[in-house]
């Protein structure tokens with residue numbers, strides 16, 4: 001057997017705020033992503049003490065306001081995904097299209113209609129929609145008026161939102177995820193929790209409370225989905241970064257174990273196992289807080305226990321190294337800044353490229369949870385060069401994906417891991433989340449648009465397009 005199983009969900013992934021554009025069309029409200037400046041200054045601005053979620057068109061640019069205008073090009077884009085042979089397409093619903101300020105009781109019909117059309121277009125092409133309910137784009141009103149996820153009031157707003165979209169779309173959408181990269185708040189709570197210095201990110205109690213509120217909200221979504229149809233599958237979604245100790249010094253081994261527990265497993269344990277992990281108190285204490293300080297009710301704990309997720313969705317881009325005993329050079333990364341690994345190459349953005357680490361992660365996650373896994377993001381952000389005829393020779397991307405798919409294949413076919421599917425990130429070029437740039441591209445499809453917002457928006461196929469088409473058609477047998 002050299003092929004992936006029949007029914008394996010090959011596809012690609014995106015997020016509304018990074019590709020849709022049309023940021024204020026048809027009644028959409030502002031989301032947190034709409035006020036995050038574009039360009040390399042983004043993370044610096046969000047981390048500064050004076051960032052207060054104000055839009056400043058004089059000082060900054062906001063590339064996601066236009067995105068790649070998928071809002072008006074979705075038919076063309078889905079047709080290209082279908083041509084590649086996609087079985088699944090992971091996208092997110094922009095919460096602020098449905099509830100512009102987040103706290104309304106009645107939804108915005110125009111927003112629902114857009115996703116109705118998008119879902120129908122997928123179904124028409126035989127593509128299974130996979131929906132992230134909240135992907136780094138909560139309504140700005142929930143941050144400005146309620147202080148972000150640290151406020152328990154958000155549980156009800158999310159529940160209402162989840163109920164509306166699950167009820168409307170569950171007949172055509174079987175796979176859902178509740179929060180994108182929920183554990184990213186460990187390093188960067190602005191995107192997923194709406195917390196920056198000016199509204200409490202400096203106090204880890206707020207981050208832990210926000211997580212708790214999200215866990216409860218997530219369990220409520222699972223409950224609603226299963227009540228509508230027990231066949232609907234709801235997953236969690238975590239950033240997974242395999243982490244190695246620098247050497248066999250027990251100090252590094254222990255520090256690495258703790259890093260793994262605290263970064264990779266804390267959120268997944270609650271969502272998948274239905275209870276807080278044994279190391280919770282140590283983790284919170286390390287950050288100057290304690291479980292006692294959180295508002296957690298008996299009803300919350302019962303709800304978590306009764307409504308664990310059905311599968312583990314995760315992103316995997318890179319691995320990290322833990323070293324507490326040497327001076328070292330820091331590596332950059334996807335929400336974690338580790339130590340550079342001397343055995344690995346890195347991307348142009350300093351992310352450590354590690355296909356074997358994916359096989360390690362798949363085994364670790366499956367061994368821990370014994371629930372189906374779904375790789376819902378993976379890929380190489382790179383600067384592509386478009387030739388005059390529109391072609392892009394992205395052999396480096398093919399090489400990255402080939403090696404990761406080979407690792408995945410070994411985990412499935414040799415290690416017995418139950419893997420549902422693979423949706424590489426940014427299957428069509430879109431705005432980067434960490435830097436708000438267009439020039440950090442992941443797609444199989446090139447979009448003619450630069451960092452300054454100039455370009456025709458024309459779509460063209462990169463070399464990786466034909467390659468991935470062949471991979472899917474051969475069920476992963478032909479990776480050449």
Ligand code: BG6
Pocket residue numbers: 015018136180181315334377381425431432433434435440
């Ligand atoms: C993940 C996010 O962290 O990584 C995506 O879920 C993001 O939203 C992706 O785009 C790649 O990161 P970046 O910063 O290169 O866009």
